[in-house]
Amino acid sequence: MSVSSHQRPLSSHQHPLYSAEQVRELDRRTIATEGDGFALMRRAGEAAYDALRARWPWVRRLCVLCGGGNNGGDGYVVAALAAADGLAVDLVALKPPGELAGDARRAHALAEEAGVEAVSWDDELTLDGEIMVDAMLGTGAKGAPREPYAAAIAQVNAAARPVIAIDVPSGVDVDTGHVEAAAVQATMTITFIGDKFGLHTGAALDYVGDVVHADLGVDGRRHADLTPVAWRQSRRDIAAALPARSPNSHKGAHGHVLVVAGAPGMGGAALMTSEMVARIGAGKVSLATDPAHVSASLTRFPEIMAHGVRGTPDLASLIAAADVLAAGPGIGTGAWGQAALRCVLEAGKPCVIDADGLNLLAARWEGYRRDDWVLTPHPGEAARLLGCSTAEVQRDRRQAVVELQRRWGGTIVLKGAGSLVFDGERLMLCPFGNPGMASGGMGDALTGVVAGLLGQVDGVAEAARIGVLIHALAADAAAEAGGERGLLASDLASYARRLANPQSLPNHADHA
Template identity: 55%
Template sequence: MTTTCRAPHPLYGADQVQALDRRLMAEGMAGFELMQRAAQAAYAALRSRWPEAHRLSILCGGGNNAGDGYVMAALAAGDGLDVQLVALRDPATLSGDAARAYEMAWQAGLDVIEWRPETVINGDVVIDALLGTGATGEVREPLRSVIETLNATPRPVLAVDMPSGLSAQTGSIGGVAVQASLTVTFIADKFGLHTGASADHVGELRVETLGMTPHGHDDLVPLGELQAADMLQKAFPPRSRGSHKGDFGHVLVIGGGAGFGGAALMASEAALRSGAGKVSLATDAAHVAASLVRSPEVMARGVGKAEDIHALLDQANALVVGPGLGRQPWGHELWQAALAAGVPSVLDADALNWLSEEATNRRDDWVLTPHPGEAARLLGVSGAEIQADRRAAALALHERYGGSVVLKGAGTLIADADGVTVCPYGNPGMASGGMGDVLSGIVGALLAQGQTPGEAARHGVLLHALAGDAAAQDGGERGLVATDLASYVRAIANPRPFDAMR
């Protein structure tokens, strides 16, 4: 998914956006004028994206979303385009502004076709005006069949406000949802357009405020905030020329049980490339030689029991616990020692699995980085329940365990006492082994350099995702591996050209 709105900005839910609709009307904008503005904005986006299109298929449901579609149909007819107008609901049953919109299409000389299973969608572009922002729950027939038919067509689709079937609140789908090429959403950006299933349904995203100014949102608490790449500029200020390695923290990575050394090595290298002054690795002795070959800068030590890491724990400013830790007694013993040390920590992989099985106190100085399966174990629910409302799951994890929580996946979420942040970057090429280990190393390095758990989580997720995108841009998504990210992490964490620092 791409978006024209990369500047950081708030994300709202369906109820909040509907309240903003009413606010605009209370300030003097008539409901039909608002509908016309929405339709004009969506139509302009269509003409900009597909200027060669001469035939449109517009699918209208009921309510104001259908009204947007009928106004778009009138606009297209006025421009001389051929319009196939398909209704899922008898236009005679519409009321209010939607009825006025249908009247506008009728006066433009357009006939409405009632949807039937044998209806052939033949537009160069298809407009989804079936369901609006407030739609929730399972998509029922005949809408389900319509959406399945629409998704089967090779023609591009413009979704009006929301892809039908996708929740504006959560980003989950009601069994089926329109797979749009372009979504034009209105009034304000919606949380559900940026996480969960949205990645496969939104396409390019454009936000049209229709006259709602930012100050009009001031009294509403958004569901979250969308990140932007330039947020990293303040996270990585230029270093003093008199700096030494002790100024940038000491990360201790604890992991790499027998046969699982790669995860801990990747986390260690990522911590180095993210600017940590020193990185130590406590791992199974069998992996020390590989660490020296791969990254001689990492101070690798083979450990056999918890007592072997006490001195390392005393030296560390931040811990990364879990990559390749394993589920054997060795890993459990090291996990217990790490938690008892009281050092700011990143918990990932098997450290989270141990955490799900043993009661511990909430802590404010750690970052938990679960994928949906690990999150499910931590909360004692199913993975499907996590994905059905990722925001609620991330907040529940923060409530139970404290600190900052990174719920990984498409539209990664960061939840802490400051609220919820959504990362819009990253790509499918990052769905490969070791990416989470690299993320944990990045976040651990930022913790060691003095960032708070919330800052380290937000900046670390953003840095990781941007590095993945840069790597994919250079070499493609397919075949992208976790170790590809290290050099890109370094480049992105140094946004100022070297010559400018001389």
Template identity: 55%
Template sequence: MQRSPSSSALTTATLRPLYQAAQVRELDRRTLASGIEGFALMQRAASSAWHSFRARWPQARSVSVVCGAGNNGGDGHVLAALAMQSGLKVQRVSMQPLEALEADAARAAMLASAAGVGVTLYRPDMVFEGDVIVDALLGIGLSREVEGDLRAAIEAINAAGRPVLSLDIPSGIAADTGAALGVAVSADCTVTFIGDKVGLHTGDAPGHAGEIYFRPLGVKAQAFFDILPAAWRLEESWLAAAFTSRPRAGHKGTFGHVLVMGGAPGFGGAALLASQAAARLGAGKVSLATAAEHVGPSLTRCPEVMAREVRGGADAAAMTKGADVIVVGPGLGQDAWGQAVLQSALQADVPLVVDADALNLLATRWPTLSRDNWILTPHPGEAARLLECSVAQVQADRPAAVRALQRARGGVVVLKGAGTLVAGPGGLVVCPFGNPGMASGGMGDVLSGMLGVLAAQFDELELATRLGVLVHALAGDGAAKEHGERGLLASDLASYARVLINP
């Protein structure tokens, strides 16, 4: 079988790097050590945020700027001065008395006062008066649950019913994990500085950050070769580089034979969805190993899929011969039939995509099994079972969870959810695409079928996984854009994905 060659345009070097909070602080420290004054960097941040503010809300005539005690608050004080100089009515709210501020934050507060901006010390009954609220409360230093006046201020911002701009990160979101620490600001947009943060793109953060604008402030993070990105952000530009024209002399064998194994008695839909997705993404051949009752419906739904009855392990093992990639798990069940089918897949010496009940069986029946040539695709519940922890623990630090699972099980691991993560030998990537309409039955089955065909067509399993996650999310976004999020079905995605992968 001929496989698509790897492309230099499909490496992490072409993606936006993402950093942890400690790394961003180190980048900031080194920038200051190079001779740039800290207050000058603060002014750059405030100026870039102000430009984003004016671009987003050109009709705004007033603004409430809520400032914390640190440098994030300092950014807010400078932005308040810029807003005043531009003729806006400014309500500046400080969580601390100005005389208690220190270093650059104190200097920023003095600048705003010199510009004629009044200041009010925060109180619980305060009403935010601006057309837009600027959240400059906490920044990236948060490491514990928000409480006290800070919690009350965040709740008041969210209850105000006004659009919100967050500086660097929505207050209350952990920069490394994306988890909301008790409560977090729900912003319409976030302007983040120096280095983009991992936690802005996964977990709770996508529901709080709104549109994200990255402003490096003149800092070239990747020039510091010893500060390696914690992750990278997938980009739509990868599609054109990956899905070039097919060879004119190609044939069915050129484009891969995908075998989908699943659909226990009474659970046929998932396997049918995975099979059809594999066919729509360009597999040369798709076979389906399923219970007898699902063969007829499969032929009706998609006659191009070669569906065959599987009664047990012997039938399943016979079907694995000749497959280039096996997708196992959709509708598999966890009884004897599912166990026999999964064992047949595990004995095959081809790449596997392992999903749904196959993951649950791995957790209970093969708790220590690992291999290099498989893709595991758990949602948080399945990841928790594989890691023997709670779903809350997985969601509290999704990057750590997916890395731990990849170390334990090998291969490539996809942790599904808002800000899907892909962990493999080449590092961690985050998919910033997708939408709430995709929170419906069968979406994971469609993803597994897409991953199967791409694993059959690309030399690198990790690259195929990243592309599959990207195509799946963008297809969901395309379907939602055209018809809306409510009522989006998994079966809608295949046609949108087909458009994306054709040059």
């Protein structure tokens, strides 16, 4: 299933992400208009060399590895520019120059004219440059790199030198972010014309380094028939979704959220979810949990109305009083969790389902579908909801989130590096977050953020989009303050509160 043709940005701050074929089409149209493909290749090489010198102004020797096609051609242009600039250049040809054609052949001739002679790849070759330029495999490459590229990738990585990747690190699939076997571990990737979706999610994030987009004077948004496959979020989206509150507002205007969480022995999940609901600005927060957790809940958060629930009769009246439901964290998959989730689903109210709630859906509610919920699976939970392996989910995260939405409806948040949010029409990618979020309770915190926003923004999709954004930015702020190691879900609450009040924050540069 493909993403809907209704993909449009929700704000002018959002950045379009394209597939490799879409960018190739933009490339074809630009060449057809300008009548000179080599001029476009030279612009790409110039942009790459400028980025290289800006990042590493001290460099005196480059090692440029070139494959065939346009990607190799870009590398030959970089080699020619570096030589003209007085740098020593080691130029390595993975494809014999005599086999090059078209613009790539002209680019090789340009390097020769600049006095740079290409050396054919050999497994015994020593790569000596202070900076490596990866121009081996471009956006059309799929699957595991074959020889001699696999050996060259291993050599580049073993050299442990800074690497600038041209358009994409060799070995990374720009459509999915998947790495089949090995890939160049770049320090920086400069990508041309249209930014590529696969550079921003999944395994690719271990390889791309800092991604720099050079449009080369081509604006893909002027081509209305080439709808981006996704949009990258901006921190500025928060202010548009959460304007300042009216002076006459009251708690009833901002949603009453009931958190159904915490089966016996799992009270921590209930507390973390409930706190985030409150900190993100919900008007009222109720908690339905195992009776053993009520005392601790009231001690820690007196603002939360905690209720001990032994069975469905206890839960029914609490659900009736709430506007929004959040279920799943710590409910387990036993009788308590099953009964609680059944009550939540039968209520027919907007809800957020996570954790054990998702596992129960996969096991006992196959075929159930609705439009007014948000499901927030990590890749393992997504695999259970789809009946496939986690590896299959991660191989193509975009396809996975689209298929999840097709089967289950509503809005799906596929968590992980480069989290994805899809509501059936628009696919959003969150570029924020950090490895410190790989700790217990982060999913519970996200459930609370999204549920707390459901009573404050327009619809479940908006709550999911802004919730994912705030959650990731809060984690980044907490990591900046204290580091990634030891980052806890409970550390996010105060930062999330500040982010939910964008009018009170100083202006920040948008790092997306």
